[in-house]
Amino acid sequence: MIALPPFLIYIIGAALLPLLPKRVRHEWMLFVTIAGLAAISLQEYGMEVPLLQLLPGIGLSLLSVDGLSRVVGYIFAGISVLAVIYSSQEERLSHQMALLVQVASGMGIVYAGDFITLFIFWELLALSSLALIWHGYEGSKGAGYRYALMHILGGVFLLAAIAVQLAETGSMQIGPAAPGTASLLFIIGIGMNAAIIPLHAWLPESYSKASIVGSVILCIFTTKAAVYLLARTLPGSEAVMYIGAIMVVYGLVFAILQDDMRMLLSYHVISQVGYMVAAVGIGTTLALNGGIAHLFNHILYKALLFMVVGAIIFQTGRHRLSELGGLGKQMPITFSASLIASAAISGVPGFNGYVSKEMIVGAAAESGLLTLELLLLIGSIGTFLSFVKLNYYAFIKEKLDLVTRDPPVPMQIAMVMTASACIIYGVYPWLLFSILPYPVTHDIFSISHILEMIIIFAAVLLNLWVVRSMIKKPTYIPPDMMALYRVAGSGVLSLSHTILPTISGRFSDFFDWCVKGASWFTKNPVMAADILVQSVLVPLSFNPASQSRRKIRLSTLIRTYPQAVPESSNAAYGIFVASAVAFTLFLTVFLI
Known part of the structure; x- marks a missing residue:
């Protein structure tokens, strides 16, 4: 079997786009992403390519396949196909090229065997993200500049971490960070992309100002590539665990206060990535499995949520919940997709988010981290509240001046396929368990756990109904970082x-x-x-x-x-x- 670094497929695809007629470029992108998914599905554990010599004694390892890289590469490739289907209305050549370069960068990071290769794709990921932001709406130029400044700083810290790691270990192979200075530098350098508090400030602004398709792509790759690298370099770090716990609560609080739909989703990216970061910090096999499973599931439901919000913006031109209402009857496909994604991100049993959250909460309980366990459960309740708010104001509450319909068919197809994946992986989690890095023995469908979550969510809904007349829209949002x-x-x-x-x-x-x-x-x-x-x-x-x-x-x-x-x-x-x-x-x- 030929060992082909997957990023090459996407890079070649992006390079050929300018040579193709406009009418076939979208079909070409779809072909490229399907070819990338096929190449990854044919990979075998231990597959590598010969080192590409960069300097005497230093070579680039462009392909290194193990359990961790394969599962992340698989979801990156799969969701890319759905994102390209969703992007059928985006015809700007530079945007289409940036999309494929973003996928290529994510693949390069996941399959890199050494830090130099990883750093090259890390910076390429930032450049393609900047292009996606600058293709966005009013205010995207300033947001892009601020994104660039913060990620340049993060890149400097990551490069410093790599240099210290080489001095400490004598090796450029990607692996656990050396204790002390190297670990601290890795936390800062990787943490910028992972949006750890207080280095998260770029994320809400960037995601909310990017193009409709751009925000879908950004929520897939930037923070998830960082979580992947954290799992490689800092598993079992107590500092990382506490950082994750802070992210869960912080992102949740700011998400509930938002009126702009994509700002709400962006803060929930921070909160949900906090689950993954905390899992990496716990460091047990169950926690690492849970963290990577949550990365996998989060990409599905968060991409779906950005697709839903993007469809609303595309059809109505409105970004704020206060300007919407009554869309449930006019956009039934979009509303159904939103309900499924909301249930998944909240951890409702039967949807994929419940599976991975249960693994992470179980890992915290197994390790005796009761405070962390409580914070993670509070995160699920707060998330549920946020998406009750989103669905009510966007789809249920009446708004008489809006007349619209579901988005074009390709966008609907992408949403339906992604929503189906959220249900399939929630009902049959063994499909995911079979490709996780470690064997899964945790009882996901424990009756007590399921009843606990159902009772919690039912109690939340009941309380909301009882106090519904007392609920007022927030008039003040505290300034963020x-x-x-x-x-x-x-x-x-x-x-x-x-x-x-x-x-x-x-x-x-x-x-x-x-x-x-x-x-x-x-x-x-x-x-x-x-x-x-x-x-x-x-x-x-x-x-x-x-x-x-x-x-x-x-x-x-x-x-x-x-x-x-x-x-x-x-x-x-x-x-x-x-x-x-x-x-x-x-x-x-x-x-x-």
């Missing part, structure tokens, strides 16, 4: 444009004064010293006669003192003063 970054950025600009130039001007004036003083003093040092002494003694003289004599003497000295040197010679004295300062520093540092 991007607001703090903007303030900090404004402070830096103010510092560089106003404060520092002022300080520089004052220092320059002081330096000029010193140079002129030195120039004046060297014309006649003895007389200059006498003038300085008399200038001090005159105001200190209490005897009027003595003070008068000193004033006369000072006036005579000033009148007869030689003229100051021309301004053109100040540079020479400047060099003299600078040399004196440098010599003083030399004595201070090296001799004292």
Whole structure:
């Protein structure tokens, strides 16, 4: 069997797109993604390609297949086919190329066997993400710039982590991070893409400003590639576990407050990725299986939710829940897909999200992490509330001025297929278990667990119905970290444009004064010293006669003192003063 790095299929497909007529480009993209899925389904564990020598002693490992890479590669390839079907209305060539490059980058990261290869695709993923953001709506340009700045910073930390890892281990092979500095740098570098708190600020803004198809693609690859790398480098890290727990609650709180639909979904990306990050931090086989299973399932239901919201925006041109209502009767396919995705992300039994959440919660309980277990359960309840809100305001609450219908057929097909996958993997989770990295022995369908979740969700719905008349729309959304970054950025600009130039001007004036003083003093040092002494003694003289004599003497000295040197010679004295300062520093540092 030929070992072909999957990213090549997508890169070649993207490179050939400009040569094809516009009418066949979408069909070509569909063919490329189906070919990529077929290539991945034919992979065997342990499959590798020969190293591509980059430098003496350093080679690029473009394909390394094991249990972890295969399951992530499989879902990346599968959802890419559905995303391309959904993108039938997107005809911009640059956008189509960015989509395929994004898939290629994700595949390159997943199957990379060394850190250099991984870093190359990591940066390519950021570039293609930037293109998808810039193809979006009003405000996408600024969002893209902020995304780029934050990911450049994350890339610097990741590269530093790789360098320290090489120094510590002597190997570029992807594996557990060396303890200490390398681990810290990996947490920051990977955490930028994983949207850990407080490095998450780029995500809500970027996903909500990208194109309709772009937001679907972004929610698939960027954060999930980061979770994959966390599972490779930092399994069992206690710090990572706590970071994940914070993400679950933080993302949930901000999601509930949102009116913009894609902002709501974006904060839920942070919350749901928190489950995966916490699972990686727990580090047991059940937790790692649960984390990767949740990555798999999350891609399905979150892509479906962005498809649903994208369909609403495409048909109505409206982004906010407050502007919507009554779409359930007009968009029945979209509404059905939304209900399925909402049940899946909330962890309702019978849908795929329940399976992986149950594994992660079970891993926390098995490890005695009761606080984490409670936070994860609270996350499920809060998620359920968020999507009750989304479905009510978008589809159920009446809005008389809206007349629309379901989106074009290809978009409907993509939503129906993705929704079907959410149900299939929820009812038959063994299809997923068979490709997870470790054997699964956890009892997913325990009657007690199922009843517990059903009772919780039923209680939430009952409480909502009882207090429905008291529920008011939030009128205040607290500022998120991007607001703090903007303030900090404004402070830096103010510092560089106003404060520092002022300080520089004052220092320059002081330096000029010193140079002129030195120039004046060297014309006649003895007389200059006498003038300085008399200038001090005159105001200190209490005897009027003595003070008068000193004033006369000072006036005579000033009148007869030689003229100051021309301004053109100040540079020479400047060099003299600078040399004196440098010599003083030399004595201070090296001799004292």
